[in-house]
Amino acid sequence: xxxLFDVGNTHTTIALTRDGKDFEKYRISTSKYETEDExxxxxxxxFKDYVExxxxxxxxxxxxxxxxxxxxxxxxxxxxxHFVKAHxxxxxxxxxHYPKEIGADRVCDVIAAKKDYGDNCIVIDYGTAIxxxxxxxxxxxxGAILPGFAMIVxxxxxxxxxxxxxxxxxxxxxxxxxxxxxxxxxxxxxTVGAVKYVVENIxxxxxxxxxxxxxGGQAIFVKDIVAGIIDKDLTLRGMxxxxxxxKNTTR
Numbered sequence: 001x002x003x004l005f006d007v008g009n010t011h012t013t014i015a016l017t018r019d020g021k022d023f024e025k026y027r028i029s030t031s032k033y034e035t036e037d038e039x040x041x042x043x044x045x046x047f048k049d050y051v052e053x054x055x056x057x058x059x060x061x062x063x064x065x066x067x068x069x070x071x072x073x074x075x076x077x078x079x080x081x082h083f084v085k086a087h088x089x090x091x092x093x094x095x096x097h098y099p100k101e102i103g104a105d106r107v108c109d110v111i112a113a114k115k116d117y118g119d120n121c122i123v124i125d126y127g128t129a130i131x132x133x134x135x136x137x138x139x140x141x142x143g144a145i146l147p148g149f150a151m152i153v154x155x156x157x158x159x160x161x162x163x164x165x166x167x168x169x170x171x172x173x174x175x176x177x178x179x180x181x182x183x184x185x186x187x188x189x190x191t192v193g194a195v196k197y198v199v200e201n202i203x204x205x206x207x208x209x210x211x212x213x214x215x216g217g218q219a220i221f222v223k224d225i226v227a228g229i230i231d232k233d234l235t236l237r238g239m240x241x242x243x244x245x246x247k248n249t250t251r
Contacts, residue, residue: 001054002016002243003057003077004016004017004056004057004240006105006235006236007030007061007062009127009128011027011028011029012028014043014046015236016051020240023236035068036071039068039069039072040075052076052077053078054077055078055082055247056072056077056080056081058081058104059238060084082243084104084108084238085104087100088246089245091111092110092135092140093139106133108234108237108239109123109133109213109215109235110238112234113135116231116234116237117213119137120135121134121135121210122135122210122213124212124213124214124226125234125235126148126215126216126218126219126221128151129148130145131143131145132202134202144198146191146198147191149221152187153166153183164183166180166183168187168188169188170221173185174189196225211228211229212227212229213231215233
């Protein structure tokens, strides 16, 4: 059994797995835990007796909470904690200027995409930010970052005097008849259009047609607009594959 922590700016996904295929998973706000004991309390409420003396894997884009997992591993785990980093995974060539700057979640997506879908992939992960990863002929070539749907809606709410927070869902029309639909068109529909535009232009740079994989909590918004596969557990599998590699190399 392995405990996985996918720490995002807004939410942390916590998962328990035996084989990297099936996951018992829960989400909590990243701001909800500041100590190893608070984290343990959440885990006990979710997993009962299966959270102690286990190795843990952490994919974190929030460095300020990383020490929580180190303390948790020492107090409640088996002392084995693996933080996902590109430069610690040598099965992929990271052909970018600064591999250390690649977000851990992006690293996980690329690892899982290569292992499960092959050497030519485009991965789009819909979180607080929308990240696009390009894997060409087995080499990570970089990608793009767009503001996420909620980020745009919140920016409009905070930056204007009268625009409200609206439900995160696409509008069924491109001519809004009220403020809510106007915002949804701009924040959701237009952003999906931007993703589609970027992906279509990336594909032009491939000699072999890549597989397009969508992941993240809001990937469902694109299923009828941007071609590709929706794979909700891609990041978690990448974390597990990273753990498998690290475990095998430290034996």
